[in-house]
Amino acid sequence: MPVPLLPSKLPDVGTSIFSVMSQLAAECGAINLAQGFPDYDPPQALTEALARHARTAGHHQYAPMPGLPRLREAISHKTAAVYGVPAPDPTTEITVTSGATEALYAVLAAVVRPGDEVLVLEPAYDLYGPAIRLQGGVPVYVPLRVPEFTPDWDLVQAALTPRTRLVMINTPHNPSGAVLTLQDLTTLAGLLADTDAFLLSDEVYEHMVFDGQQHASALQVPALAERSFVLSSFGKTYHATGWKVGYCIAPPLLTAEVRRVHQFVTFAVSTPAQHALADVLLEPEQYATLPAFYQHKRDLFGELMAGSRFELLPTPGSYFQLARYQSISSEGDVAFAQRLTRESGVAVIPVSAFYHDGLDHGLIRFCFAKRDDTLALAAERLSQI
Structure with a gap:
């Protein structure tokens, strides 16, 4: 018998933009400021606790x-x-x-x-x-x-x-x-x-x-x-x-x-x-210090990007930074994000991906939950555009 067809429940939904941009970053050897994850490890107290409990009988x-x-x-x-x-x-x-x-x-x-x-x-x-x-x-x-x-x-x-x-x-x-x-x-x-x-x-x-x-x-x-x-x-x-x-x-x-x-x-x-x-x-103290920890990274990234042609928007919370790029390009945000990854070696997320109809305000999203040296290298590349 032929294999039955499986009508999709989400026929208009493809692979998440986060996976797409992270894969493109890996292919291009780009710095990944796209997907929202840190490039540093959890607190030592947490990893030590995990190791301790992994050795504890009955915790498996x-x-x-x-x-x-x-x-x-x-x-x-x-x-x-x-x-x-x-x-x-x-x-x-x-x-x-x-x-x-x-x-x-x-x-x-x-x-x-x-x-x-x-x-x-x-x-x-x-x-x-x-x-x-x-x-x-x-x-x-x-x-x-x-x-x-x-x-x-x-x-x-x-x-x-x-x-x-x-x-x-x-x-x-x-x-x-x-x-x-x-x-x-x-x-x-x-x-x-x-x-x-x-x-x-x-x-x-x-x-x-x-x-x-x-x-x-x-x-x-x-x-x-x-x-x-x-x-x-x-x-x-x-x-x-x-x-x-x-x-x-x-x-x-x-x-x-x-x-x-x-x-x-x-x-x-x-x-x-x-x-x-x-x-x-x-x-x-493991979570009480987070506001200062991430505010430092937000402010550092802002200082590093001050000489670039990107216009950074205010960021009162989270570990994301939006930016306009109209002084650089008139491209749509998806095309610009992909070109930025390939040509400048920095991956970002186009904000239109967060709209159900792909509404494009000409904005991209950086993730600044990265080591300071990662942010510095990314900003150096971005400032050369």
């Missing part, structure tokens, strides 16, 4: 499905200490996942039903739209103001309908580095007050907010917290993206639904990695 089998109790307890303690909120119940409100990516997918699978609308503020991480569509949901895109990348809450309110099942926000924001304020979150709470919509708050860059500002979490607004799934990532916080460990904080009834999905997707996350993270999470 499945962890409990929701996550190791000691890690969930550490997350609860840390959340209360950092945000001044009641400690989430480790038993009923915290789930350890295979990265924030799995947490996000589990939330969408648990919440979104065919025909439900999901509001997405654009530009947005390229996972959001396809993950919504895989659940039969309908992404409703609301543009952020450019170049500040702040929400127009009137547009958000206009986009809300009785079919809105979920609103997705991301702060600090990828790709722009913009951050939402407590006033923003309070405004959003007011918009959702008379709706049945839930909130997914992607806060994986929570410890990368600069210039003396503080990260505002949905957990700090009670009217939002009661309807929110808040996601975070140990990979971002501890320079360990390859470990793929994140978590979701949500009220008990919402957590129960996330776990219904999680148990049939990954079931459990790496046991020795969870033990190691539980050890270091009780040491606040």
Whole structure:
């Protein structure tokens, strides 16, 4: 018999731009400022803890499905200490996942039903739209103001309908580095007050907010917290993206639904990695120093690029830097990013990849989560253009 045809659920979706640009960087021997991962190792305390737990009997089998109790307890303690909120119940409100990516997918699978609308503020991480569509949901895109990348809450309110099942926000924001304020979150709470919509708050860059500002979490607004799934990532916080460990904080009834999905997707996350993270999470200095650490890298990259023809936009958070290149080229951002990789040896991400329709504002995204010498060499190449 002939092999049956398999109609694609995502016929218009190709390989992620992050994989494409990283592969091109490898082929060209370019410096990879495209994909969002550091080129330095996690803290020594974390790698030593991992080695210690890898040698511990009993730490090589499945962890409990929701996550190791000691890690969930550490997350609860840390959340209360950092945000001044009641400690989430480790038993009923915290789930350890295979990265924030799995947490996000589990939330969408648990919440979104065919025909439900999901509001997405654009530009947005390229996972959001396809993950919504895989659940039969309908992404409703609301543009952020450019170049500040702040929400127009009137547009958000206009986009809300009785079919809105979920609103997705991301702060600090990828790709722009913009951050939402407590006033923003309070405004959003007011918009959702008379709706049945839930909130997914992607806060994986929570410890990368600069210039003396503080990260505002949905957990700090009670009217939002009661309807929110808040996601975070140990990979971002501890320079360990390859470990793929994140978590979701949500009220008990919402957590129960996330776990219904999680148990049939990954079931459990790496046991020795969870033990190691539980050890270091009780040491606040491991994450309390991150704002200064990454602000140094942002400022250094800005200084190094001062003599270039790129126009860098303000970056109040995350480890991403947007830039205009119109004084160099009138090309579209995809073509420019590819040429930059091939001819100048520096790989970047075109920001149009974060729009569902490829909207091109003439912006590219650098990742400055790199060693200082890497940033210096990249800036040297870019300044020669």
